[in-house]
Amino acid sequence: MFMKAFSFFVFIFIILGEEPTVNNVIGVLLGIAAVAVILGIAFLMSNDRKNINYKGVGIMLAVQLVLTAFMFNTTVGQQIIKGISWVFNRLIEYGTEGVNFVLGGVEVGDNGVFFFNVLLLIIFFATILSVLTYLKILPFIIKYLGWGLSKITGLPKVESFNAVNSIFFGQSEALIAIKSQFHNLNDNRLYIVSASAMGSVSASIVGAYLGILPDQYILVALPLNMFSALIVASIIAPVNVPKEEDEVDIQDVSNAKSFFEAMGNGALDGGKIALIVASMLIAFIASLELANAIFGAVFGGFTLQQLLGYIIAPIGLLMGIPAAEVVDAGAIMGTKIVTNEFVAMLEFQGMLENVSEKTVGIVTVFLTSFANFSSIGIIAGTVQGIDAEKGGRVSGFGLKLLIGATLGSMLSATIAGIFL
Numbered sequence: 335m336f337m338k339a340f341s342f343f344v345f346i347f348i349i350l351g352e353e354p355t356v357n358n359v360i361g362v363l364l365g366i367a368a369v370a371v372i373l374g375i376a377f378l379m380s381n382d383r384k385n386i387n388y389k390g391v392g393i394m395l396a397v398q399l400v401l402t403a404f405m406f407n408t409t410v411g412q413q414i415i416k417g418i419s420w421v422f423n424r425l426i427e428y429g430t431e432g433v434n435f436v437l438g439g440v441e442v443g444d445n446g447v448f449f450f451n452v453l454l455l456i457i458f459f460a461t462i463l464s465v466l467t468y469l470k471i472l473p474f475i476i477k478y479l480g481w482g483l484s485k486i487t488g489l490p491k492v493e494s495f496n497a498v499n500s501i502f503f504g505q506s507e508a509l510i511a512i513k514s515q516f517h518n519l520n521d522n523r524l525y526i527v528s529a530s531a532m533g534s535v536s537a538s539i540v541g542a543y544l545g546i547l548p549d550q551y552i553l554v555a556l557p558l559n560m561f562s563a564l565i566v567a568s569i570i571a572p573v574n575v576p577k578e579e580d581e582v583d584i585q586d587v588s589n590a591k592s593f594f595e596a597m598g599n600g601a602l603d604g605g606k607i608a609l610i611v612a613s614m615l616i617a618f619i620a621s622l623e624l625a626n627a628i629f630g631a632v633f634g635g636f637t638l639q640q641l642l643g644y645i646i647a648p649i650g651l652l653m654g655i656p657a658a659e660v661v662d663a664g665a666i667m668g669t670k671i672v673t674n675e676f677v678a679m680l681e682f683q684g685m686l687e688n689v690s691e692k693t694v695g696i697v698t699v700f701l702t703s704f705a706n707f708s709s710i711g712i713i714a715g716t717v718q719g720i721d722a723e724k725g726g727r728v729s730g731f732g733l734k735l736l737i738g739a740t741l742g743s744m745l746s747a748t749i750a751g752i753f754l
Contacts, residue, residue: 361654365752368652369395372745376569379734381522385572390487394561397486398749405554406753419549426541429458449612452545456611457604460538463502464600468590472502489564490575492518496527497560500534504607505704506716507536513720521727522571525735526564528717528728529571532709532739533563535675535702538604539611546679547686547698551750555702558749562742563703570738611676614708618673639681642668649744654751659693667700671740674706692754700747705739 373391380386405411433454466472480495487494492515500508508531519527535543535556543552590596626637643665650660650667662685670678678701686694704712710732718725728735 362752364652364654365748368649368654368748369745371649371652372566372741372748373569376566376738376741379570379737380572381570382572385574386569387488387572390489390568391565393487394565398558398561398746399752401557402554402749402753405550406750415550415553418553419544422541422544422549422553425459425462426455426544429455429541432458449608452542453608453612455541455545456539456608457601459541460604460607461597461600463538464590464596464603465593468593468596476502487564489568490523490573493523493526493530493564493573497530497534497564500530500563501556501560502537504536504538505531505709505712508534509713509716509720516717516721516724518575519724520573521731522573523575524717524724524727525571525731525738526567526573528713528735529567529738529742530560530563531713532704532735533559533567533742535559535704536607538607542611542676543679543702546676546683547701548694551695551698552702554750555699555746558699558746559703559742562745562749563739566738566742566745570734614674615676615680618677618708622669622673622677637665638672639665639669642672653696653744653748654754655693655696656690659689663689663693663697666697670701671706671736674708675701675703692751695754696747696751699750700743703739703743703746705736705743707736709739710736 377383377386403411405415430451433450437450437454463472476498477495480491480498483489483498484491484494492512496508496512499511503511509527512527540552540556590599622638626639629636629638629641640661643661643663646664646667647660650664651657655663666678666682666685669681682697682701689697710729713735714725714728714732717728
């Protein structure tokens with residue numbers, strides 16, 4: 335056991351590409367402790383500890399470490415991030431042209447309006463995704479990435495496909511894509527596909543995130559959160575699927591009959607998403623202000639965010655956040671859990687210049703997921719529409735689903751923090 339632990343420690347420093355110093359040794363030790371705590375909590379929550387796929391968990395952890403080291407610590411990795419960021423920024427510029435054509439004559443002030451400058455870009459990104467789906471480009475990529483993920487991890491094909499699919503599409507769309515397999519999903523398999531949907535984000539709103547927080551951390555968070563959701567979920571809800579039940583027969587979620595219909599459908603879907611996000615922001619930010627007013631009256635100016643900051647601070651320290659910043663960072667992380675990622679990102683945006691780069695990276699990676707209370711209702715409602723009985727089961731383990739998805743976000747942020 336000691337030799338395995340020592341070998342793992344050496345492996346970390348090899349992929350870090352650095353000489354061990356007191357500070358980075360402490361940082362790595364804290365990171366390992368955080369991973370152990372996160373996986374330990376998942377283990378305590380497990381439905382079937384005897385059948386946990388430890389080999390698959392180990393492989394996915396190793397892939398996360400190597401992938402993060404590659405993206406952060408190598409020239410090629412940095413160039414890839416810059417290239418993807420360049421593509422997204424160019425798409426944002428094109429999307430902005432469309433927004434300006436419609437709203438160019440509207441006076442919005444020096445700082446602009448979040449709805450105009452950020453949320454309306456979702457329409458353009460949703461249109462692109464719809465077209466790529468119609469042209470069978472995205473389904474092809476997702477299917478074979480899912481197949482590869484299943485091969486290297488030993489996870490079932492449906493769960494692997496759904497995890498990859500969840501990077502590109504929203505929670506509802508990702509689950510609808512596997513609706514033909516729902517009759518094969520027991521409670522554990524249902525938990526895993528739901529956790530993947532909650533632990534990832536939709537590519538259609540990544541452009542909006544990039545307008546708020548640093549590109550490189552958001553882009554690295556996408557694959558990290560996919561693996562983290564699977565790691566935690568496969569510990570909490572282990573699966574052992576017979577080969578005859580492990581077939582991928584994916585339903586095409588695009589009903590478009592032509593290229594231009596796909597464009598139109600994507601634009602309408604994007605418009606709905608933008609309005610939904612705007613409505614949720616109004617409701618959650620207003621509710622948060624009301625909660626803080628009540629907290630302030632009862633506890634003498636103490637806010638809900640401060641309470642959440644103190645609650646999350648211990649695990650935040652292990653994740654690598656400096657002690658002087660951990661309460662404020664924990665407050666942002668807690669805000670995301672009780673509201674949504676947009677509310678937290680907007681609050682964190684104002685803190686970027688006052689916190690360390692390590693805190694920026696760790697918190698940004700944590701925020702880049704749908705793990706919050708409102709997602710329970712979205713996922714349960716989607717499953718309810720597919721299978722009423724299974725929708726009730728998702729509602730039954732909704733809180734456990736949120737805890738698992740939050741642990742996944744913490745795991746991703748911890749892995750990123752080790753390399754910052």
